[in-house]
Amino acid sequence: MIMSNANMRTVFKQFGLLLISVAGLYAIVLAVTLMLVPRQEVTNGLDTAQAANTLYFTEPKYVFLARSALNTPSDKIIMLGASNVVVGFKQAQVQKMVPSAQVHNLGVGGSNMTQIREVIDLVQEVQSPQARQHNTFVIGIWYGLFADDAVRWNTPDRHAGDTDIDIERYRYGFFRRGASGPVEVLPARYLDTGTTLIHPYLVIDGWTRDMTSVLRQHLSGKTKVITDAQRNAVVLTEDEKQRYLDFWADYMGHRPLSEQQFAVLRDLVSTIVANGGHVILVDLPLPAWHAQRSSYSAQYQQHKQQLFAELAHEPNVRTVEMRSNESSDENFSDEVHPKPRVTQAWAQELVSALNAQHSNTQTLTQDTLQQSAKPVE
């Protein structure tokens, strides 16, 4: 071996200079962005509906980076699901009716059961075993959650199979891509430190999103965000209904509901219960026209009835069918999302289920009272 010390020294010197420059500049940018846009502490319950008003901006990033607020010794009601949970179960409305527990809405638009499972994993990852016993997961389900992974997470803008949550895991290097999925790089106990260190990224991301919002709206061809009043006044035409049905047929990949996604649901229920938590499965309503005309809705009802029957005798599990009068067409602003004027009724129905669950088991409150005296690990 003939080593060229001079060449090697020159290369390493340049690499070192670059490294020092990058580190120094990043430290300056970090200090400046922390001064200009201080970190926001979560004081109330987490609410993904508010993600756009935070530095995290998107629902998946909000769930991934803000979740350490869930490591508390108090009772928590954590609502999970897709966009109809975000829109339908308003965190503030539910919280008002359940003052004894902290209510969080961690719904993420476009989720399937795999992604909901990941959100639960993320939650439990930051919690001590004792904190996990105070979890009541409310999972709002409907057929859209049972889209096969191969169909749902296979778009050109992502690595095949990556969920929206996976993308956030990899985005800042907190996780790395392993042979069988994401592998933790930054232990969950350092999540807040990591979030502080990536503050410049979040701030610049936010500024960029603000500056390009109009452009992005034009590019996507999506209509402008409409107000609650406009949403309340929506009446769908027959063409729009057909377009929605076609959209969901494409979304589900024109194949039957995924058995594997029901297996994921069964498994996550078992995991939560094994950790001492509670689960409330809420069958979310669809507008009658959608439920009647979609073949997926019929398949889903069959699977769901079987699942609910299996879970009927689980002590920490409750199943709820939201079917009072919310499924009438005029209560929906589109094919799945309830109008703002009916969310109060949704909240009431959910709280009734929560009360029933608590009164059935009793153990939750008693355990909570006993355990809240102990320090959380």
Next chain:
Amino acid sequence: MAFTSLNFLVLIALLVVLTQCFVTPLGRSIVLCLASAAFIASYVSTPVQLIPLAAFLLFCYGLVRSVQARPSRRSLALSIALVVASFIYLKKFSFLDGVGTLPFPYLVIGLSYILFRVIHILVDACQGGLPAKIGPLSFFNYTSNVLSFVSGPIQRFQDFAERSTAQLVLDEDKVFAAFSRVITGFIKLAIVSAIADYFFASLSARLLGTVSIGSWASAVALYAFAASAYTVYLYYNFSGYMDIVIGVSWLIGLDLPENFNRPFSSRNFLEFWSRWHMTLSDWFKLYVFNPLLKAMTMRVESPALQTYLGVIAFFVTFLIMGMWHGTTSVFLVYGLLLGAGASANKLWQISMTRRLGKQRYKALAANALHAWLCTGLTFAYFALALTCFWTDMPQLLSLIHLLGVGGFVAALLAMAVVVGVTLMGTHAAASWLAPRVEGWGKATSGLIARNLLMGTRVLAIAVVASFFHKAPEFVYRAF
């Protein structure tokens, strides 16, 4: 192995460091060989998938040695025919659907560029243009060099051999220039091409989707924006990759040739191809266009017709070059568009020279407005041809149905005017700005200032890359 992956960064870091450890020609060759082997192996999951590539390389090496041993036109023609036939078989061109293929999946990436390099060696070997007998290590490193395996640039073997044996001396400025070039490449790849790709993906999804776009004019506008965005994406993606590999080649002493020279400042289609993927264009000029023109000139005696032989030679050369890009029928359309563009360009030059005379045609070409509109038209035509890269045949047909010929012409003219005027404005602004920032270069050339500037560029890459769900693929690896 993606060029934006950590694995690739580690591989090139190891390549650079180990090359400095083993600076003798043999030592450097072994390091390059190992890095290339590791790079190629990263594309497969089982060794079996490498067998066809290895067999192709061995076969080509045998032919090269045989032509070197007994150089003759006959052995050259036979060797080229055999290499091209093996290439076509291994690439699984769609017109060979009836012919059996190997019964297992295998690696086809890199085959095209191996073919170009092998034909170059065969021709030069036959003509006695090679310095000496080529050893297997040298052959493998030349044809499968980690830095240019996927998409070039195509270095002449003579230059490669000379650089491989020359003493490797690095000074601070050369190393800084190499780092800077690599970072420029990542800026092009991870920032500019990623943003252009984002625009393209959003626009093309609407254009090719099932939801109604609205009026014909909206569809034409959408197409023009999508086609322009794709062209920008392709250029910055490809030239970014070139910057990265050229920068690394400076650090290991290989000094790969340049492949781009501001192609979008070209005033006509033929000039464009002397600035875009230059090493490939040179290869086609040397090994397809020149022999073809020579052969035709020898057969056609009429001086009036000889003027037009170039038109035919350009058409055939660009048709082959276009078809080479892919194995499906849409690439035949691409080849026809390239051929039509090149031959129309040549015809225009001939007819304008005849009509106006050389002096007046020169004066017209020098007119600023004419020049910028021609620049815009060159971009627009290339963007239109590139539609074949982002559509398959059914999509292309549905696009033709949606826009009609009139829609494509309208989009072409709109792109030509918008791009021409934009480039003219940019050029004017740059000319105005140049004397005003003259001192800036000196002020930032100091050790600290230049490294801080480079650090800022690295941070920009890191931040913008975080906006996207995944790093952009190197698009040209598909060809």
